[in-house]
Amino acid sequence: MIMIFAGIRIQAQEYIKMADINDFMSRLENMSARVNTIESNFVQEKNLSVLSSKIISKGTFSFRKENNIRWEYTEPYSYLIILSGSRIFIEDKSGSKQYDVQSNRMFQEMNTFIKGCIQGDILKNSAGYKIDYLENSSEYFVKLVPNSQALRDMLNEVQIAFEKKDLTVARIVMVESGGDYTKIEFINKKLNVDIPLETFSFK
Amino acid sequence: MKLSALNSICFLLLLSSCTYYAYKQDVPYAASGFMDIHSQEWFEGSTNCLFNTSIEIFKNRYSGLLVIKNEISGSNRVVLVTEFGLKIFDMEFFPGGDFRFHYCMDAINKNYIINMLRKDFALIFKSRPSKGSSVMLEERKTGGPVLKEKENAMKYYFYIDANTGRVNSIIKASPLGKKTRAYFYGKEGNVPDSVRIEHYNIKLNIKLDLIDENLPSADA
Numbered sequence: 510m511i512m513i514f515a516g517i518r519i520q521a522q523e524y525i526k527m528a529d530i531n532d533f534m535s536r537l538e539n540m541s542a543r544v545n546t547i548e549s550n551f552v553q554e555k556n557l558s559v560l561s562s563k564i565i566s567k568g569t570f571s572f573r574k575e576n577n578i579r580w581e582y583t584e585p586y587s588y589l590i591i592l593s594g595s596r597i598f599i600e601d602k603s604g605s606k607q608y609d610v611q612s613n614r615m616f617q618e619m620n621t622f623i624k625g626c627i628q629g630d631i632l633k634n635s636a637g638y639k640i641d642y643l644e645n646s647s648e649y650f651v652k653l654v655p656n657s658q659a660l661r662d663m664l665n666e667v668q669i670a671f672e673k674k675d676l677t678v679a680r681i682v683m684v685e686s687g688g689d690y691t692k693i694e695f696i697n698k699k700l701n702v703d704i705p706l707e708t709f710s711f712k
Numbered sequence: 713m714k715l716s717a718l719n720s721i722c723f724l725l726l727l728s729s730c731t732y733y734a735y736k737q738d739v740p741y742a743a744s745g746f747m748d749i750h751s752q753e754w755f756e757g758s759t760n761c762l763f764n765t766s767i768e769i770f771k772n773r774y775s776g777l778l779v780i781k782n783e784i785s786g787s788n789r790v791v792l793v794t795e796f797g798l799k800i801f802d803m804e805f806f807p808g809g810d811f812r813f814h815y816c817m818d819a820i821n822k823n824y825i826i827n828m829l830r831k832d833f834a835l836i837f838k839s840r841p842s843k844g845s846s847v848m849l850e851e852r853k854t855g856g857p858v859l860k861e862k863e864n865a866m867k868y869y870f871y872i873d874a875n876t877g878r879v880n881s882i883i884k885a886s887p888l889g890k891k892t893r894a895y896f897y898g899k900e901g902n903v904p905d906s907v908r909i910e911h912y913n914i915k916l917n918i919k920l921d922l923i924d925e926n927l928p929s930a931d932a
Contacts, residue, residue: 553796553797555777555793555797557779557791557793559779559781559789559791560760560779560781560927560928561928562927562928564762564777564779564793564927566795580796582795585923585924586764586777586795586923588775588795590795599775601764601766601775602764602921603766603775603919606773619796659818662818663798663817663818664798683797683798685798685799687815689799690797691793691796691797691798693796693797
């Protein structure tokens with residue numbers, strides 16, 4: 510049974526303008542260089558204006574440098590997506606399929622976006638986004654508004670919260686035109702644990 | 713040239729006749745004596761449900777979560793989002809056949825794709841024909857009851873489960889032959905456990921598997 514939560518706000522804490530953006534960027538770059546693997550659980554909330562409650566899904570996330578990402582949804586449905594190099598592997602109830610990232614524009618954008626968020630590279634794309642830097646006592650908080658109208662038709666705004674203690678991503682919020690949004694919260698993060706390369710292989 | 717035209721006519725006649733071969737009997741529904749049809753239709757009444765969904769269009773495959781919400785006005789809102797949460801499309805089907813298109817992701821925002829999706833989802837919300845306008849058939853292979861309805865140039869065949877009285881599939885056919893078939897699986901309530909939509913002439917398949925049939929609506 511899907512779990513339903515109501516009344517959770519996108520931002521639970523107040524943020525102020527970031528005092529030292531250069532320091533944040535330099536810490537983020539250090540983290541990116543230092544961390545070779547990330548393992549984490551995640552909780553995803555989808556808010557649709559037609560529903561009074563959120564659609565909650567859960568799973569595990571794994572990252573291994575340079576280009577290996579594994580998202581596995583385990584509740585309330587099974588869905589696996591692996592991004593490895595230039596290939597994408599998707600497995601669900603109906604079966605599994607492999608694609609070349611270049612074969613589908615949606616996959617290209619998704620691949621760039623996910624990697625960009627996890628490693629912070631998306632913040633270097635100042636030509637693609639208008640970026641606001643904020644913070645509170647425990648988090649750096651970055652708001653990105655796409656410059657391209659075509660992208661804005663799909664995504665109005667992306668918010669990424671980084672933990673101040675280790676610069677890992679605490680959550681990503683994707684706000685669509687019309688106000689519907691998706692919040693992905695990363696919990697129980699483990700850095701630099703051994704994640705075998707087979708985790709990202711296609712069966 | 714003449715031979716080609718003759719071939720075309722023969723082909724059309726063959727296709728047209730194929731539409732009918734599977735059935736016998738052809739009596740008005742009201743006179744058929746078959747009264748044991750389930751009173752509740754699929755997706756009838758207050759419905760807010762969530763389906764695990766995959767849509768195969770030609771060489772592309774889209775999967776995600778599909779919300780079907782019955783609005784107070786009686787319309788059915790159909791919203792598909794990817795597993796990552798991004799909206800793929802948002803459509804609304806009104807009683808009587810009207811349709812409103814709220815949103816479609818740029819990657820599939822093509823008229824022919826939207827029209828096909830519109831027609832396919834309209835089929836699963838299609839009301840059963842009234843007794844006055846339909847005829848009762850018997851499927852030759854199984855002997856099962858089939859209701860036939862004409863709507864403009866299209867014909868709809870409602871296959872009824874003889875034990876439960878529920879519609880378990882609908883075939884939509886044009887004068888050239890069968891076009892689309894929707895299958896419904898499930899026994900209880902007004903929400904099917906799964907739905908399959910298949911096309912006879914093009915590669916477009918839709919699969920819906922129920923995750924939750926009782927989502928709270930924003931109107932509540």
